[in-house]
Amino acid sequence: RHRFATSSVFSANATQEALMRILMDPEVEEVTMVGEAQPHLSESTGLITASDSWDLQVNGVYVKGEGHSVCVLDTGVNYSHANLGGCSTADFLAGDCSKVPYGYDFYSTDTDPMDTDGHGTHVAGTIASDHATYRGVAPEAKIIAMRVCAATCPWDDLADAIEECTAQSANYNITVITMSLGSDATFCNAATCASALDSTVTSAIEAAEDAGIFLDASTGNDADTSGIAAPACHADVVSVGAVYDYDGPYLCWGGGSCPGANTCDDPESNVEVDKVICITNRCSLLDVMAPGYAIHSTEHGIFKTRGGTSMAAPHVAGAAVLLQHYALIQQGRRLTPAQIKDLLVDNGDSVTRGSLTKPRVNVYASIQAASASEIQLTDYTAPQVGAAGETYSFNVTYADADNDTPETLKAYVDGSLDDLSEADSNDNDFTDGKNYYFETTLSSWGLRKYMFNASIYFNTQQTDFFNGPFIVSASDCDAGATPPYEDDWHVSSAVTCQNSGFVASTLGYLNISNTLTLDSAQVYVNQSLMSFQGLDAQLVLDDGVLVFP
The missing domain is CATH 2.60.40.10 (Immunoglobulins)
Structure with a gap:
């Protein structure tokens, strides 16, 4: 299935007979089963102040993500949607789709990452839709479509996709990778998370971060209050929980009867702007919050409302793009992933549920904070x-x-x-x-x-x-003379100081009663009195310089 660049690991489909031969091979260190993850606008872009950032103009360029690409690791992207390029399959495969210029289907191992579910297309639209009303957070950014999920998201497909995003980063200026997916298991310790996460995914994440790519992921939708899903729990990935972006009625999450047999229910008093959605997996390891319901974004030729932490993560991905775009047009350079994380965390608006308080992303405040640092x-x-x-x-x-x-x-x-x-x-x-x-x-x-x-x-x-x-080269001077660092230097006989400096101290006096010859030297006088005593006293500079700073 896959051979990885960041680790000495490969994945494959194997018959039982082939598996037995592999297990008996003395050169094979370990064999494990491939794990899996699960696939986890108009008001929301205003809530995180992305629309305010679009009005910023630097050197004639508006801050909308132009020239930057986001790798979307999901169920694929419907690049034929009018607000995601409107391209045919032939256009995409020929590399002629400007909005979605590249992608790959790692799940099915082919070159067409067309979305057959809608989840990945919704994520992509939240980032970069160019619709007049339902614009994405970074509407001029491009999308790199990496299909790694169908019903599940195999870890080896995810790892290979992250590696490909890193490999293609220079070709498409990929500055962000976003993953609205995660494990069933949850963690609240980064070290435990890293050890439990598939090693190929860990290696790929760390290589991407080392390459300067910002990564984020959704925390999961199980209402877990003591942990978040992987890969969101990895130290190099910014974890994203979800808040409401509107005021609404009683809302039930989880697909059961309402109220009652659900993952969780939110009463009307909690279905308000900036209230944390009850299904959000959360603990101290969670980094930021972003709008997760009700998010109206691209699907198969239409716009559809979805909710969950999967809808929150692309908001943060778009915010990271806007920060990178501003850095590029303002300073001609890129921010590091750690700097982006610090700006988003330190300048978000605080939201609280229970005993946990976390920042909800505020893009404009983050840009202003970076610009105003004194x-x-x-x-x-x-x-x-x-x-x-x-x-x-x-x-x-x-x-x-x-x-x-x-x-x-x-x-x-x-x-x-x-x-x-x-x-x-x-x-x-x-x-x-x-x-x-x-x-x-x-x-x-x-x-x-x-x-x-x-x-x-x-x-x-x-x-x-x-x-x-x-600097004085005292060793080049006559042994009987001491450079006047602290006191006077009285020259009463002929002294030659070659290739050196002759320095009169701030407090001292330079008294020459005979001949002082400085070959290729400098005489440095700093608030000092230089006097020549006697008619025969001379200061001779052979190719030297007299300096009065």
Whole structure:
């Protein structure tokens, strides 16, 4: 069935006789059965403020997801829907479908990922429908259709699809993978989840995240209040629960008689905007909430209302696309998956059910928070003078009013840009400033310049360039002379200092009563008095430079 790029595993259909031969092969480490998962607009896009984000314009471009693609791992996508490209099968197979430019059917092992269920098409429309009223969260994004589910979603199909999304990420600018599916078993510990999840899926997820792709998944619809489904429970996947996006009547979930024999019932008092839907699997491991009912999105040639955490996950996928699009047009770069998660979690609107409070995604607030981060670099210091071969420390204080950790913090010294280190790893308060330093050895003589640079999300702060330190090659000087780091240097006899710097300290005096010759050298005078005593006193610079900073 599949051979995986991220692990030394393959899957196959085997007769009992073939299975016995495999089990007896000494080169085979382990044989396990392929596990399975289950397949888990207009008001909702407004609730998460996606429609406000569409009005943002940067360099003449609106923030709607243009140029970005989302891999939808589901029951396939009906690319013939008018609001998902309106393409024929022939157009799709020829690569001529602009809205859904690529896909594959891993479940049936063919090149046509046409949706025969409707679930995956609904998810795709929630992300990127271009309908005038029922627009997706990122209406100008593209969809990569990966069919991994029918009645069930085999783990090996899922793993192969994730690997293919990663492999095709550069070709289609795939920045997000979304999975509205999950296991029957639930977990509330990421390590336990990772060990229980099929190893091929784990390896594929981790490789995708390493490649800079944001992954999210629905938590499941079993009303479990002590765990969430896999792969949503994996540490590299953002888990998504569901809230209502409207006020409605008593609602029953689960298909039984109403009220009563259902998974759960929500009374009218709970069927309100931003109330957590009772079927949402949830525990402390859950990351964010998003609208999950009543979501009106694309199906087979029509629009249909569905509900559940499967409808919530694509909202988060679309939100991630909008953040990436804004980063690209604002700064010409991509956010990391961890940065996207932090922005969505830290800037969501709090929703509560029982004792659990979690953020419901707010796209516009997340974009604004990233743009408004106030970086300050202060108290920058470096030695002013020193000898060659010594270790020098360059110091700066970083502060951010929102208490955000710097994405990058670097020192530019002597033509090299290097990372700064924390002075105190236990200090996690950036609001009042945190100290950082960079240490290096400087060997060649002369005046150095340095500066500091910090960045977070869409913002960059840089100091001016400063002079210092001035490096003196004392070993090249006459043994009887000591470079004046602290006190005066009185030259009473002829002294030659080759290929070095001659430094008068801030407090000292440079008194020359005879001849001082500096071959290819610099004389650095910093707020010092340089005097020539006697008519015969001379300062000779052979190809040297006199510097007054």
